Amino acid sequence: MANFLSPFNPNSSESVSANLAKILVAPPNVKFHFYTAPADAPKEISGHETSILSEQVVLPDLLSKDVLSKYDGFLIGCYSDHPLIHSLGKHTHKPILGIMQATLLYSLLNPSVTKLFVLTSFNEWEQLLDRGITDFVGNPTDVFPFGKFQRTQALDISVLSLSDPSEYAKIETRVNEVLQLYKDDAINCVLLGCAGMAGLDEKLAASFPGVLFVDSCKIGVELLTSLVRFAKK
CATH class of the missing domain: 3.40.50.12500 (Rossmann fold)
Known part of the structure; x- marks a missing residue:
């Protein structure tokens, strides 16, 4: 079974993650593991500055929790060229994909x-x-x-x-x-x-x-x- 953290919600709004959990259907042999950014991340990502703030909070949180060793693929749930896509890629060769x-x-x-x-x-x-x-x-x-x-x-x-x-x-x-x-x-x-x-x-x-x-x-x-x-x- 492939284990996804799917998707990373890089903002701190639990409502966004809850809607994703309600809407998304796991493909066969796939298990979802949803992640919401810590409370000090932006509530919503509205552009360049909040994207950077989001990455600065989320990356160390993910690394401290050893998330990269626990899952097989990572979907970044912000529609942009989010900096987390690139910084996370420096720490793993596992598949990383942004929704954009x-x-x-x-x-x-x-x-x-x-x-x-x-x-x-x-x-x-x-x-x-x-x-x-x-x-x-x-x-x-x-x-x-x-x-x-x-x-x-x-x-x-x-x-x-x-x-x-x-x-x-x-x-x-x-x-x-x-x-x-x-x-x-x-x-x-x-x-x-x-x-x-x-x-x-x-x-x-x-x-x-x-x-x-x-x-x-x-x-x-x-x-x-x-x-x-x-x-x-």
């Missing part, structure tokens, strides 16, 4: 996805995630890859409120606005760019037929499972 990277891999591997954008929480993330997409694709000219992607768009909703049913109408309205903004691009895929959006994929797909909404945590679990199984061969 998981969605980008999926979208690039899926030939039915013609054009897409990332839907995120706060406005501060828009430029940071566009930078992350450009770096991940590896464009040698350092130009945003408009052939496959459109610019990231934010909901301007707190991470802690994204799974609240009372916020769904606002999310639905914002998605409709962005699809109209990008109507000439024939968008057929939206990457849900926050762990706090876990579980919204099915509701949004029902509201917007013909558009694939990719839950970053769900696809992260599936891809990490494959990486762990490959590493064990």
Whole structure:
């Protein structure tokens, strides 16, 4: 049996971890072990500064608990190029995957996805995630890859409120606005760019037929499972 700590919730909000535990289904022969950052980590990660603060708290906590020897793979539950992905990689050769990277891999591997954008929480993330997409694709000219992607768009909703049913109408309205903004691009895929959006994929797909909404945590679990199984061969 593969044992995951899946995902690391690098903020200190138990509600985010609780929603993930409710939404995520373990693949066959996989056991989840959820982790929430200590209380002195940020309650929510809203951009560059809180990402750094999160890593500064979480990395020493993980190392002090000898987590790396106990599990087979690690999913970082923050939709970004989170510094924990890189610092953790200096301490283990076991598979580490960020949920943003998981969605980008999926979208690039899926030939039915013609054009897409990332839907995120706060406005501060828009430029940071566009930078992350450009770096991940590896464009040698350092130009945003408009052939496959459109610019990231934010909901301007707190991470802690994204799974609240009372916020769904606002999310639905914002998605409709962005699809109209990008109507000439024939968008057929939206990457849900926050762990706090876990579980919204099915509701949004029902509201917007013909558009694939990719839950970053769900696809992260599936891809990490494959990486762990490959590493064990």
